[in-house]
Amino acid sequence: SQKIEQNSEALNIQEGKTATLTCNYTNYSPAYLQWYRQDPGRGPVFLLLIRENEKEKRKERLKVTFDTTLKQSLFHITASQPADSATYLCALITGNQFYFGTGTSLTVIP
Amino acid sequence: EAGVAQSPRYKIIEKRQSVAFWCNPISGHATLYWYQQILGQGPKLLIQFQNNGVVDDSQLPKDRFSAERLKGVDSTLKIQPAKLEDSAVYLCASSPGDRGNPGAYEQYFGPGTRLTVT
Secondary structure, three states: OOEEEEOOOOEEEEOOOOEEEEEEEEOOOOOEEEEEEEOOOOOOEEEEEEEOOOOEEEEOOEEEEEEOOOOEEEEEEOOOOHHHOEEEEEEEEEOOEEEEOOOEEEEEEO | OOOOEEEOOEEEEOOOOOEEEEEEOOOOOOEEEEEEEOOOOOOEEEEEEEOOEEEEOOOOOOOOEEEEOHHHOOEEEEEOOOOHHHOEEEEEEEEOOOOOOHHHHOOEEOOOEEEEEO
């Protein structure tokens, strides 16, 4: 069956450290993979998109890697801040379909 | 630029009643999506429109859910009759829709409608 798994436990890190979130998938062959941020009571906000033939993408303090052999994406937030506290969702795009993971809750402790 | 608008923000109904949600996407966005997000889960795509045509509705429970996008702009999602398991947040999103450009897949989400079925 098709499955997308993100860090099952909530992630707590100290301010200034690098947060690393994982997204593992099985039985998909996504052309693109996206990361979104979702705050309580709000819709997801798009952060980054990476293509299947790209290994890494950066945007300010954010970095995404995509390994289609391992079927895994890693999402890094460097120099984390309390304002980065939120739930982060990965989404796979294959054909016309978008498949979201369940999300990882990140708390950055001052 | 104005974001994706949704209404109502909250709705409480009894099972077997019907309900409708409204979405106004970002101006000029060709693609519109409806998602269902159950508490603690990621969004699940229900239906996708390109202009006023349906691109994909494979995960829409068509025996009770229906959606339309008249004139390729606003959209409504209806549930009739509602079941307890329909309790969720219903999210609308839009994207530019130019499939030749990866930017077409950047979805802009509205705030959602929280539905409670009792």
